Structures are given as structure tokens and as C-alpha cells.
Amino acid sequence: MPSVLIVDDDRKIRLTLSIFLERRGYRVRDVASVKAALTALKEFRADIVLSDLKMEGESGIELIAALRADYAAIPVIIMTAFASVEKAVEAIKMGAADFIVKPFAPAEIEQLLARTVRIQGLEAENRNLRAVLGQNDILTRSEPLRRILAMAERFAKSEATVLVLGESGTGKSMIARRIHAASPRSQGPFVEVNCASLAETLLESELFGHCKGAFTGALKDKxxxxxxxxxxxxxxxxxxxxxxxxxxxxxxFLQDKVFERVGDLTTRAVDTRVIAATNRNLRDLVSGKGFREDLYYRLNVAEISMPPLRQRRDDLPVLVERFLAQAAARNGLSSIPVLDDEVNAQFARYNWPGNVRELQNVIERCVILAGAGRITMEHLPDRLLTYPAS
Ligand SMILES: Nc1ncnc2c1ncn2[C@@H]1O[C@H](COP(=O)(O)OP(=O)(O)O)[C@@H](O)[C@H]1O
Ligand SMILES: [Mg+2]
Incomplete structure (x- = not known):
């Protein structure tokens, strides 16, 4: 059952609602102020926040604003007196999911909660569906990649940590999303962190969180x-x-499923599956002491190695077709451009160091230059024209 955080300065309302919802099987926490709500959310994983609109000295609108910053995914339902329905409308504009006018019958609030949970679920499902149908639609004609995709489907059903290897642009991120979408966790979040994008200390706090005062600039728990x-x-x-x-x-974390936020002593447990990717040779890094051997063996319980595009040239035609259609749509063309034979031949010869991403970019460039006309050699970037260097 979903968990609900009730925020109201009226003790009687908190009590009545808590008792009612708890009896219905909801997990409930109740607090009397916006500040207490924000503190409670650090420990209490609420699926829904049910908040009064007018409380002593503060308003539910402040809560919505604060929640939007840190807990964008939690829907807020506003409870309001009839006299301030206008305020409730403002709350909706600020991002509240819905509102209910006081006084209300318990059954009413229950319906509203159920509906909100349902909508949340549908939205998550939609996002996944879009991901599966659109970006996550992995095209291939090549037998090795097909075998890899089949293996990924099997890994998806397990809880194993997956390590995805492959050069840049070979589809590592794509297959990671695919594994998530095909897993029993598909309704849960897919969260991405690029370990190269942040300085060491920031990365640690980004990954594990931190507590207030853990370092200069850590103004609140995160x-x-x-x-x-x-x-x-x-x-x-x-x-x-x-x-x-x-x-x-x-x-x-991989061994014991526990961790601490930076600067915090509390040991926490979460149910998160990890998929890791790299374009480096981790085994070499391990022998060069740049990467922990024990971590390497933890990560590669299930390993997937994405082949470079030059080793699966039979994928070129489907990919080209797809990227041409996408680029045409993006650039507002009414028909899909055609490649000269010479261009196709050069594509088939080229070594594609940037793999599928490079192909995608080259096609985008060609479509911008050629418009709806034929794409010829003159539209290709120099590195393709001069390949192989003589
Ligand atoms: N087999 C494929 N079918 C369709 N698009 C692909 C395929 N492989 C890669 N792409 C596209 O190529 C780009 C690079 O893929 P990505 O997963 O980001 O690669 P990596 O993470 O290995 O650098 C993305 O836009 C992705 O959608
Ligand atoms: Mg990537």
C-alpha cells in the first residue's frame, strides 16, 4: 500500500486522517508544519503528501515549492477550506497534483489518493513505454548483437549487477535503459550518473548523498x-x-546493500540495482592498480560487450534508414532524403571510431546540408572523404 505524509497544524484532522488511512492499510506519518514535513521526508519515503493549505505562519504553497526542488516525483494533494479555493487553484499551478475541500468524508480522500497513485503509475508506465518504443528501440541485423540483446533480456530478469563494455557510441547507455525497462523494476526509477562528469568529492556526494555540514557548501541534507x-x-x-x-x-553497497551519506554515521539500506558501463579496458586498469580487483569481480557478474560498428557493418542500412527518417523529421522535411551509392559505399568502408553516435551525427549533418535532396559525397565531413588516408 502507498505511504502518505499528512501535513496539518490541526491535531484533530491529523489524528482522524491517520487513523482512517492506517486502517485502510496506508503507511502514514503526520506532522504539523512545513519544516517538520521536510525533515520527515528524509526518513519517510512518501508516495503522496497530503497537506493543509493554511497553517500557522506558513502555507502549503511553500511546501509545494520546497518539494518541487528536492522531491519532484512526489505528488502533493492540498486540503483547503471552501473559502480559499482560489488559493488551491494557485497551488495546482505551482505543481500540486490535486486538491480537496474541507470538510470531506474519509471515503472521498481515499478515492482521491487511489486516483493520484494510479495516475502516478500510468505516468511512469508511459515514460517507460516511450523509452521502449522510441529511444530504446535497438536496431540490429547482425547476429552477434542479436545474441547480446537476447542475453540482455535474460540479465534483465535477474537482479545481477551488469557491466556493459564497449567503445564510445556503441549503445552502452541504450542497452542499460533497455535492461531496466525489461526488468521487474521497470516501474521504478532509472537514474543515471556519469562518473567522469563530476569532481571526486562532488561525485561521492552526488552518488551517496551527504548530510548538512559534511563539507563547505553542504547547506542541507541531500x-x-x-x-x-x-x-x-x-x-x-x-x-x-x-x-x-x-x-x-x-x-x-554491492556486497551488503548498505552505505552512508557523506559525513553521516547512519548506515542506510536501499533496494537499488546497479548497471555499470565503461569504454576503458577495466581488466588492464585492475592490473595497473587504477581499479579495485574485488570491485571489478563484483561488477562483472553479468558482462555485456557491445561490438563496435565496424565489426557489424550489416547494421549500417537499418541504422542509416532510421537516422535519415529521424533527421528529416527533426529538420521539418516532408520526404526522407536519399543517399548516393557512392556515399553508401564510403559508409561501408569507413571505420566509424565514434560508432553509432558518429553515424547519427554524420547523417544529421548531411540532412542539414542537403535538405530533402540527394546526399552526395560533398556533404560528407573531411574525415570520411579522406578515409582511408593514403
Ligand atoms: N543499435 C542501435 N539502434 C539504434 N540506435 C542506436 C543503436 N546503438 C546506438 N544507438 C544510438 O546511438 C547513440 C549512442 O548510443 P549510446 O547508448 O549513448 O552509446 P554509448 O553509451 O555506448 O556511448 C544514441 O543516440 C543511441 O540512441
Ligand atoms: Mg553513454
């Missing part, structure tokens, strides 16, 4: 991506870039 991915999947891209401390914390 949950990390690992916690944000609770019930879902955490995708650690460029995992080779993790600092030794980050590696140690990740290893502990």
Missing part, C-alpha cells in the same frame, strides 16, 4: 542518486573514473 534509484536501477556510466573512496563505497 539524498544521493543511489537512494533516488531505490526500487529501480542506477546506471553508473564511465565507472572507471570512480575515485578509490567511491570504489570502496560502491563495493560495500
Amino acid at each position: 539524498i544521493g542518486r543511489l537512494e533516488a534509484a531505490d526500487g529501480g536501477t542506477l546506471f553508473l556510466d564511465e565507472v572507471s573514473e570512480l575515485s578509490p573512496e567511491g570504489q570502496a563505497k560502491l563495493l560495500r
Whole structure:
């Protein structure tokens, strides 16, 4: 059953609602102020917040604003007296999911809660559906990649940590999303962290969260991506870039499913599955002491190696067709451009160091230059024209 955080300065209302909802099987926490609500949310994983609109000295609108910053996914239902329905409308504009006018019958609030939970679920489902149908639609004609996709489907059904290897642009991120979408966790969040994108200390706090005062600039408690991915999947891209401390914390999490936020003593547990990716040779990094051996063996319980595009040239035609159609749509063309034979031949010869991403970019460029006309050699970037260098 969903969990509900009740925020109201009226003790009687809190009590009545808590008792009613608890009897109905909801997990309930109740607090009397916006500040208490924000504190409670650090411990209490609410699916819905049910908040009074006017409380002593503060308003539910402030709560919505604060929640939007840190807990954007939690819907807020506003409870309001009839006299301030206008305020409730303002609350909706601020991002509240719905409102209910006081006094209300318990059955009314129950219906509203059920509906809100349902809508949340549908939205999550829609997002996944879009992901599966659109971006996550992995095209291939090549036998090795097909076998890899079949293996990914099997890994998806398990809880195993997956390590995705492959050059940049080979589809590592895509397959990670695919595994999540095909897993029993597909309704949960898919959270991505690129370990190369942040400085060491920031990355640790981004991943594991921190508590107020953990370092200069840590003005309040913050949950990390690992916690944000609770019930879902955490995708650690460029995992080779993790600092030794980050590696140690990740290893502990993979072994025992527990961790601490930076600067915090409380040990926490979350139910997050990890998928990691790298374009480096991790085995080499391990022997060069750049990466912990024990972590490597924890990560590669299930390993997927994405082949470079030059080793699966039979994929070129389907990919080209797809990217041409996408680029045409993006650039507002009414018909899909055609490639000269010469261009196709050059595509088939080229070594594609940037793999599928490079192909996608080259086609986008061609479509911008050629419009709806034929794409000829003159539209290709120099590196393609001069390949192979003589
Ligand atoms: N087999 C494929 N079918 C369709 N699109 C693909 C395929 N492989 C990669 N792409 C696209 O190529 C781009 C690069 O893929 P991505 O997963 O980001 O690669 P990586 O994470 O390995 O760098 C993305 O836009 C992705 O949608
Ligand atoms: Mg990627």
C-alpha cells in the first residue's frame, strides 16, 4: 500500500486522517508544519503528501515549492477550506497534483489518493513505454548483437549487477535503459550518473548523498542518486573514473546493500540495482592498480560487450534508414532524403571510431546540408572523404 505524509497544524484532522488511512492499510506519518514535513521526508519515503493549505505562519504553497526542488516525483494533494479555493487553484499551478475541500468524508480522500497513485503509475508506465518504443528501440541485423540483446533480456530478469563494455557510441547507455525497462523494476526509477562528469568529492556526494555540514557548501541534507534509484536501477556510466573512496563505497553497497551519506554515521539500506558501463579496458586498469580487483569481480557478474560498428557493418542500412527518417523529421522535411551509392559505399568502408553516435551525427549533418535532396559525397565531413588516408 502507498505511504502518505499528512501535513496539518490541526491535531484533530491529523489524528482522524491517520487513523482512517492506517486502517485502510496506508503507511502514514503526520506532522504539523512545513519544516517538520521536510525533515520527515528524509526518513519517510512518501508516495503522496497530503497537506493543509493554511497553517500557522506558513502555507502549503511553500511546501509545494520546497518539494518541487528536492522531491519532484512526489505528488502533493492540498486540503483547503471552501473559502480559499482560489488559493488551491494557485497551488495546482505551482505543481500540486490535486486538491480537496474541507470538510470531506474519509471515503472521498481515499478515492482521491487511489486516483493520484494510479495516475502516478500510468505516468511512469508511459515514460517507460516511450523509452521502449522510441529511444530504446535497438536496431540490429547482425547476429552477434542479436545474441547480446537476447542475453540482455535474460540479465534483465535477474537482479545481477551488469557491466556493459564497449567503445564510445556503441549503445552502452541504450542497452542499460533497455535492461531496466525489461526488468521487474521497470516501474521504478532509472537514474543515471556519469562518473567522469563530476569532481571526486562532488561525485561521492552526488552518488551517496551527504548530510548538512559534511563539507563547505553542504547547506542541507541531500539524498544521493543511489537512494533516488531505490526500487529501480542506477546506471553508473564511465565507472572507471570512480575515485578509490567511491570504489570502496560502491563495493560495500554491492556486497551488503548498505552505505552512508557523506559525513553521516547512519548506515542506510536501499533496494537499488546497479548497471555499470565503461569504454576503458577495466581488466588492464585492475592490473595497473587504477581499479579495485574485488570491485571489478563484483561488477562483472553479468558482462555485456557491445561490438563496435565496424565489426557489424550489416547494421549500417537499418541504422542509416532510421537516422535519415529521424533527421528529416527533426529538420521539418516532408520526404526522407536519399543517399548516393557512392556515399553508401564510403559508409561501408569507413571505420566509424565514434560508432553509432558518429553515424547519427554524420547523417544529421548531411540532412542539414542537403535538405530533402540527394546526399552526395560533398556533404560528407573531411574525415570520411579522406578515409582511408593514403
Ligand atoms: N543499435 C542501435 N539502434 C539504434 N540506435 C542506436 C543503436 N546503438 C546506438 N544507438 C544510438 O546511438 C547513440 C549512442 O548510443 P549510446 O547508448 O549513448 O552509446 P554509448 O553509451 O555506448 O556511448 C544514441 O543516440 C543511441 O540512441
Ligand atoms: Mg553513454
